[in-house]
Amino acid sequence: MSEFSSRAATEADAQTLAALNLACWRETYVGLLPAETFAALSLGERLDHWRGVFQMKGDRVTLAMDAAGETVGFTHWRAHELALGGRLGRGGEICAIYLRRSAQRRGLGGWLMRLMAEEMRASGLKWASLVVLRENLPARRFYEAMGARRFGHELSWRSVPQVAYGWRDVGRLAAHQ
Numbered sequence: 001m002s003e004f005s006s007r008a009a010t011e012a013d014a015q016t017l018a019a020l021n022l023a024c025w026r027e028t029y030v031g032l033l034p035a036e037t038f039a040a041l042s043l044g045e046r047l048d049h050w051r052g053v054f055q056m057k058g059d060r061v062t063l064a065m066d067a068a069g070e071t072v073g074f075t076h077w078r079a080h081e082l083a084l085g086g087r088l089g090r091g092g093e094i095c096a097i098y099l100r101r102s103a104q105r106r107g108l109g110g111w112l113m114r115l116m117a118e119e120m121r122a123s124g125l126k127w128a129s130l131v132v133l134r135e136n137l138p139a140r141r142f143y144e145a146m147g148a149r150r151f152g153h154e155l156s157w158r159s160v161p162q163v164a165y166g167w168r169d170v171g172r173l174a175a176h177q
């Protein structure tokens with residue numbers, strides 16, 4: 001992954017994250033979100049979101065940069081107590097993984113998933129889960145290629161159907177090739 005680098009984000013990155021988040025959502029969700037929901041996406045709402053995330057303390061946010069130092073992606077995860085009924089111990093909830101289109105399909109997403117899984121494993125977490133828009137088929141193919149299995153019932157985000165995916169063993173995800 002010499003083409004890309006990453007670093008932990010801090011509260012000082014909230015503005016950068018808000019702008020990157022909005023740009024990624026606009027690239028990803030055109031046609032997937034209802035027009036009025038899409039039109040209502042705003043930088044101010046994203047800035048409030050990221051400032052709130054950095055108040056949470058336990059949340060882990062990572063920024064990814066390309067070879068020119070341009071910020072091209074981010075990930076966000078937190079420890080999760082409840083999913084899968086607690087049967088498998090504490091797990092990690094992947095809240096977000098987004099790359100600018102220009103940085104996609106070059107292995108960066110897989111590298112960032114392994115990085116998150118390694119952080120979870122080092123934090124004593126056993127499994128990982130996430131939710132994704134049901135119609136976001138490229139992302140679903142990516143998670144499936146990373147070894148994820150679907151579980152649970154359909155959910156919804158901003159009135160749009162979502163499905164859940166999980167990995168029983170974050171150690172295996174961390175080592176996934």
Ligand SMILES: CC(C)(COP(=O)(O)OP(=O)(O)OC[C@H]1O[C@@H](n2cnc3c(N)ncnc32)[C@H](O)[C@@H]1OP(=O)(O)O)[C@@H](O)C(=O)NCCC(=O)NCCS
Pocket residue numbers: 024028097098099100103104105106107108109110111131132133136137138139141142143145146
């Ligand atoms: C989904 C995402 C994180 C994947 O990261 P990426 O760097 O593009 O993916 P990688 O290059 O690491 O791909 C790893 C494997 O996943 C699968 N895959 C990735 N993108 C795929 C796609 N669009 N269609 C089908 N399979 C895909 C492939 O098997 C791929 O291996 P290959 O390139 O050798 O065929 C990235 O494309 C992205 O940010 N997309 C837009 C935002 C988004 O939808 N985020 C998820 C929200 S829940």
